[in-house]
Amino acid sequence: MVTERLLPWYIARFLPKLCIIALLSLAGCQGDVSEVNLWDGPAAPGERTLIASRWDTLWTVGGSLEDTLLQIPRIHRADSSRVLVYDHGAMRLLVFDHSGQLQWSFGRRGQGPDEFASVRDIRISGTGKIVLLDPANARLVELEDGARVSARIPLHNIPHSEQMVAINDGFVLMTHDIETPLFVIDREGTVVQRMEVPWEGFSKLDPLVRQGRVANSGDSWALSFSLGNGWFPFSGTDALPYLGQYVQHTPFPVPIVMVTENTRSVQIPTRTCSGCSVSLSDSVLYVHFGGDGPDHLQVIDLWETGDYIGSYRLPDPMAEVFVQGGVFYVLQYHPYPTLLALRAGG
Numbered sequence: 001m002v003t004e005r006l007l008p009w010y011i012a013r014f015l016p017k018l019c020i021i022a023l024l025s026l027a028g029c030q031g032d033v034s035e036v037n038l039w040d041g042p043a044a045p046g047e048r049t050l051i052a053s054r055w056d057t058l059w060t061v062g063g064s065l066e067d068t069l070l071q072i073p074r075i076h077r078a079d080s081s082r083v084l085v086y087d088h089g090a091m092r093l094l095v096f097d098h099s100g101q102l103q104w105s106f107g108r109r110g111q112g113p114d115e116f117a118s119v120r121d122i123r124i125s126g127t128g129k130i131v132l133l134d135p136a137n138a139r140l141v142e143l144e145d146g147a148r149v150s151a152r153i154p155l156h157n158i159p160h161s162e163q164m165v166a167i168n169d170g171f172v173l174m175t176h177d178i179e180t181p182l183f184v185i186d187r188e189g190t191v192v193q194r195m196e197v198p199w200e201g202f203s204k205l206d207p208l209v210r211q212g213r214v215a216n217s218g219d220s221w222a223l224s225f226s227l228g229n230g231w232f233p234f235s236g237t238d239a240l241p242y243l244g245q246y247v248q249h250t251p252f253p254v255p256i257v258m259v260t261e262n263t264r265s266v267q268i269p270t271r272t273c274s275g276c277s278v279s280l281s282d283s284v285l286y287v288h289f290g291g292d293g294p295d296h297l298q299v300i301d302l303w304e305t306g307d308y309i310g311s312y313r314l315p316d317p318m319a320e321v322f323v324q325g326g327v328f329y330v331l332q333y334h335p336y337p338t339l340l341a342l343r344a345g346g
Contacts (some may be wrong), residue, residue: 048247048299048311053344055315058327059100063338070337076122078324084122084130085339091116093132093143100341106147111137114149125166126218133164133173140164140171140189154189163214165221167236174214174223176207184237197223197232198239206255208268215278215285222285224275227268228252231275231285233306242306249274250291279323284309288321300328312344
C-alpha cells in the first residue's frame with residue numbers, strides 16, 4: 001500500500017466515515033484496466049508441455065536457525081563464477097562461488113558511502129562488475145570482486161525505480177513515470193534517453209499494477225509483468241518486434257483507492273504473481289509462475305525468441321528462482337531460508 005499522509009495519523013484515524021472507495025472515479029483514467037486491449041498478437045499457448053527430468057542438488061546454504069548467512073535473502077544474479085544474494089535483513093551483498101562457499105560480503109544499513117538503505121536490484125555489467133540499485137540513497141553502487149567500490153552513480157531527478165539493466169556504457173531504469181517509464185542514464189547519472197514500453201495499455205495501468213521484473217543477458221533483456229500477463233523483449237534501447245504472453249497468468253488486479261479528508265491510499269486486493277522470477281540465459285527466458293492451484297511456485301516456463309518451448313516442474317514450491325548456465329539457483333523456506341543449486345537431469 002502506498003499512502004500519501006496529509007495530517008498526523010492520530011487525527012486521520014478519527015475520520016473513517018469520510019473514507020470512500022474511489023474506484024469508479026478511475027474509469028477511463030490511469031488504473032482502469034477494463035477497456036485496455038491487452039494483446040493484438042498471437043494467443044498464449046494455454047497448455048504446458050512438461051520436460052521430464054530428475055533434479056540433482058549440487059549444494060545447499062542455510063536452512064537452520066544458527067545460520068547467519070541468510071536472514072531475509074533474495075537471489076539476484078549469477079554468472080559463470082559467482083552467485084549473488086542480497087540479504088535484506090543484514091543489508092549486505094553476499095557473493096558465493098559455484099560450490100556454495102561464501103567468498104566475500106559488502107555493505108550494512110545506513111546512508112554512508114559503503115552503506116545501503118533499500119537495495120531493489122542487482123546486475124552484472126558487461127565488464128563483470130556488480131551494480132546495486134539503491135533508490136532510497138539515490139544512487140547506483142558499482143563493485144569489483146573483493147568488495148572494492150569502483151563507482152557511485154547518482155540518481156538525481158529520476159522517479160523511483162525498482163529494476164534496472166546494465167547496457168553498453170550505461171543503464172536502463174524501470175521507473176514509476178506514467179508515459180515514459182524507462183530512463184536511460186550514462187555512467188555520470190545523466191538521463192540520455194527516455195523510452196516507452198511498446199504496448200499502449202501500459203500507461204493505463206496503475207504503477208502498483210504494472211510492477212515488473214527484468215531479466216537480461218548482456219544487452220538482451222526482457223521486462224516481465226509480475227502481476228497480470230506478458231513480457232516485452234529489448235536489445236539495448238531497441239524494442240524487439242514481438243511481445244510475449246505467459247502460458248498461464250493471474251488477471252491484472254484492479255486497484256482500490258481510498259480517500260479521506262486527510263489521506264489517499266491505493267491498495268492492490270491481491271499480489272498473487274504470474275511472473276514471480278525471471279531469468280535470461282543462453283537466449284532462453286525462464287518464467288517462474290506463481291498463481292493458484294497445484295502449479296503454484298513450482299513451474300518454470302521456457303521461451304526462446306517469443307516461442308514457448310516447454311516447462312520444468314521443480315521438486316518443491318520455491319520462493320525465488322534464478323537460472324544460469326543450466327543451473328537453477330532456488331530459494332525456499334523450511335522454515336528458515338535455504339539457498340540451493342539444482343540441475344535438471346534426463
